[in-house]
Amino acid sequence: MKNKIRILLIGLIVATFYQAEAQKTNTKSSLLDKKATRKTTILYKNLQKNINKGILFGHQDDLAYGVNWRYEAGRSDVKEITGDYPSVYGWDLGGIENKSPINTDDVPFDKMRQYIIDGHERGGVITLSWHFDNPLTGNDAWDTTPKSLASALPGGESHEKFKGWLDEAAKYMLTLKDKKGRLIPILYRPYHELTGTWFWWCKNNASPEEFKTLWRFTIDYFQQKGLHNLIYVYNTADFNSKEEFLEYYPGSDYADILSFDKYQYSDPIIDNSFIESCQKQFKIMNEVAKEENKIMAFAETGYETIPYDKWWTNTLMKAIGDYKISYVLVWRNHGWQEKENKMHYYAPYKGHKSEADFLKFYNLDNILFEKEAAKECLYNRYFIKLFNIKL
Template identity: 70%
Template sequence: MAFLQGCAGIAQTTINPLCDKNATEEAITLYYNLQKTAQSGFLFGHQDDLAYGVNWRYEPGRSDVKDVTGDYPGVYGWDLGGLEKKSDKNLDGIPFDKMRQFIIDGKKRGGIITLSWHLDNPLTGKNAWDTTPKSMESVLPGGASHEKYKSWLDEAAKFMLTLKDDKGKLIPILYRPFHELTGDWFWWCKNNGSPEQFKALWKFTVDYYRMKGLHNLIYVYNTSDFVSRADFLEYYPGADYADVLSFDTYEYSPPKPEDTSFIQKCQKQFAIIDDIAKEQHKLIALAETGLEQIPYEKWWTDTLVKAIGQYKISYVLVWRNHGWNEWMNPPHMHYYAPYKGQVSEEDFVDFYNLPNTFFEKDAKALSLYKK
């Protein structure tokens, strides 16, 4: 947490830094301010933060992060999965009407919004984790699923065009399509299509949104783990189609004192994307991370802070606090941010109080939406 003096707002901008050359003034302003803010610290984000937490759902004004720190996260993550089926709720059970209001409320308080989309497999109609061969190919122009995919984009666009502030302006969105593309678990991952096919899919999607009037989207290119610059860039659609370079990576077991592998992996990956971002004048982020159930009481200050190190990232987001999860094998508590009484609660407060961690009060003080 840090209330920085003199960093609220920026000078009138004359150059649009975003890949969308028709980007809204609000999106341009946010992007410039995120670039400036990253020099001093990073925003902390949490998925589905306002909708539910451990042992509660839809309690107005509540947040596990706020219960612990007295403040909301600076970044709110939400997912559009379910829109493609015209469902009234997303794949995690959040009604889209509630999500819309959560997004509007979060932005009004000064928070930043990021959207992902676990969209179903258009070829088979099964979920996003169905990796039937040639699914990616089927979505491209001329493919068997192309028209269906366009209708799904229409549904996503229809929803995103309703995300407006109290002045009727479209809220800037950090939009992260086809996330974790270097993995092998989604139908859009690299094992299911060539670099050329993925780039074509990405570019078609971005161009389609632009045609629909969605000029408020800041595009986040997102991989899972990678081992080299070439690995990260193999499926990259190019600087004209992305604004933020990011990766997702999780720690899967409590770290032992001698085990710094998670920290080292993050540092290596940050080094790679930081070089690319400086060349292309992009932001960088750790778009998803966490340690499920956070059993290490010092994970926030002794692991996550060290994993980020000195890199000037725009934000870090930890995954959702689902609570008891029946569909996991075996069923267990599923959460990535602490709640009152959780073993890492005190350390999370220490993390909150660091001068370079920005939560919602900081975001508001930094006036990220103002010139």
């Protein structure tokens, strides 16, 4: 009898604590999807809380390949330096619209599914982008033929084809499940870099209302297909004012996270423009985030081949500065790129000149890789396991 009372008391204390924690996070913004799965809601609340603790580090295609290797189980250029995986894994859906067996980055979709499951099981966060083909011409994402975006809208000549593409993406994302058959939460970043000029969905190819219509249609369509595990990331390229950042913004009810992409192209030793530009954009986005009650991210960045050996601590960290962001992700380590006849990688590998600085970056208190980031979710996992809560 005493043991039963003791268990009940412990349960009451734990449940009270859990409820208090939930109430704390409920004072922040909630997900746009009101039917979001329990796991998705927990991830979002943890991202909200963690911005005061540190920045999750991410890497595109980290588990699939690296410099001079491909499809070797357990390998990661990042892990071979730090002993730890990234806490955010980036992947791309490009090619799924045509039922291709491999994506736009040459990763087989079957392998990508397993990499996503593996990363999630260790406590990593998954983010998806989609370099999908131009619905009007059938050419790749970089085809900016006029009126391509308009053709995908309801009533447009490519709308039915476009819906079929969304169906293929939805079918694939609905297969991304954990070992218990529960949908894995995904940070989904549709129509990325929209303020650029290089994709068919960019602002040079659509009016603000056309873009907003496409964005809202896509989210509504995915929810109708049963995708309630997506956290939607609004993503721009360059912008110079609050008005420019918000010009194509679909509204607070259609975005969960605000972000931008920016890459280093000039030598940071002699040119400080990357840091200055990032700081300017973070300042603008931070103002919007406060008004919209959203969290922020640096969704894509990097310096190809990282020729500056202190780029991580002396450039990237200065570019982020004191702004509280949920994660930063660097692009993929493809290695030798035949088409461009050059090396193509954005995270260091063992023996790279920036390896020592990357280790310093890894050991910073406010940079979180997978092991440390996973700990932030332990109290949720413990309670869930203790009380057998269904997510």
